[in-house]
Amino acid sequence: MPAADAMTSHEAARQIARRRRRAWSCSLAIHGLLLCGGFLFLFPLAWMISTSLKPLDQTMRMPPQWIPDPIQWKNYLEAVRYIPFFTYARNTLVIAVLGTLGTILSSAIVAYGFARIEWKGRDKVFLVLLATMMVPFPVTMVPMYAVFRELHWIGTYRPLWVPAWFGASAFNVFLLRQFFMTIPRDLSDAACIDGCSELGIFWRVVAPLSRPALAVIALFHFLYCWNDFLGPLIYLINQDTFTLALGLQFYQSRQGGTPWNLLMAASTLVVTPIIALFFFTQRTFIQGITMSGLKG
């Protein structure tokens, strides 16, 4: 009997060891796959930075040189001068800041009307709002252009930020409504008893409690403005009013794409602020995507 016991415990120990070995090789395989994938995903960004620091002749050397030698920082100076980078950055910021302010304010007010006040027909109107998310931009593009043309807004920034002040992004309204619904009713009721008006409840109770959700939509709208290409392409005419995205494309098309080191320097300059923003607000970002993906 003791011999059999020893056998089984010995057997069990071996099994545990085998299982552990399998788990270990499994996690090794997962790390291997993720490292390979991660390398492929990061490589283009690394290559962009590497090219941006090379002298022109080195960009065309075969086999490619991984690390620039010498590192040519002056590419950035040249790129900044060639594409009037600071002018374009300022233009982009004007649109993004005005648009983001409008989005936060208008989406929050509208979402409050849909989430915290019960009125007749509310749910039907909300369905209409949801349905507008389905409308592709090209359908409304031409009439909106015609309207803005009548208003003499073509060539100004107004077509790019004014709609944001009117709850134009149904998606943001939807997101905020979902968030507002999770705030306990009692808080509003208490404020109501204290004599707070509906607007007061919105401003003093609901809005302060919703800072994370407001941050999410602010971030997303800012990013949208920074990356938007079609809007500026349609509405902006003069070169000195271009945004970064439009200016970068304009510069590239005029160059016919030869000075790759300067183009990569300019691209790096356009990408870096967004990546920096991401690192400072990583949690908000991930939270926001999670919110937008699941409640849909």
Added chain:
Amino acid sequence: MTNRERRNLRNGLLFILPWVAGFAAFIAYPLGASIYFSLCDYSVLKAPIYIGGANYQELATDPIFWESMGNTLFFAMLFLPLSTGLAISLALLLNTGVRGMAAYRTIFFLPSLTPMVASGILWMWMLNGEYGVVNHALNYLLRPFGVEAPTWLQSTTWAKPAIVLMSLWGVGYAVVIYLAALQDVPLQLYEAADLDGARWHSKVRHITLPLLSPAIFFNVVMGLITALQIFALPYVLTNGAGGPGRSTTFYAMYLYNCAFRYLRMGYACAMAWILFLIILGLTLVIHRASRRHVFYAGG
């Protein structure tokens, strides 16, 4: 109606007033106007002239229209399955409790932040036929077999796959969505399956994928809507020309060119409405198909 109800109605309407104004100006009016314009000869410079269904008739025999539609469907049909498969695979790998998950997640997510214009220019450089780093690597691998790497954006065959490749680079956004959905799957289900001796792949098939199906449905529909409207990337790559040949003339690009290059705004509106109907139709098809396969845990 009681006093309270009346007050609520007034307050509710006051709060949504900005949206009502925006809806009227930026959705309702443009929708109506664009139906009307689609029946007109309209250049935006002069008042529209009613011409009935002539735009639609012309579209039916416009070879560029059909080619752009074919290109767009080709892109969507290649991109959607590949991106969905890639995103789910990466999310499954990240959800294995692997150490450094957050770091990997950041790495996969970063490229999706890159503005389309920057990413287009970057890939133009990487896929350059002569000095591109991608072809350098490919040729190194393929030459021993006597195969030459394709010239990507200079080739009518490979330009669209190249754009699919670039778009796949931005798949990280979907990975984050799937990962969040995966982390909501109750662990007891896996524990129960473990007790029954279930293998990894049957756990994925019978637990993970069904519980992930709402997220998959949402992502496929959103992906379809964006894929059918692909514009910025091919515009940047070809400076709006859609070449070589017409191989990268996508639907939205041709529409844009009709409206703003040839000033045929009525024609463009007709195209936009056809696109809208296609999107509605395909969404409906996916919705129908999903009814049997999407599982909503909450009922």
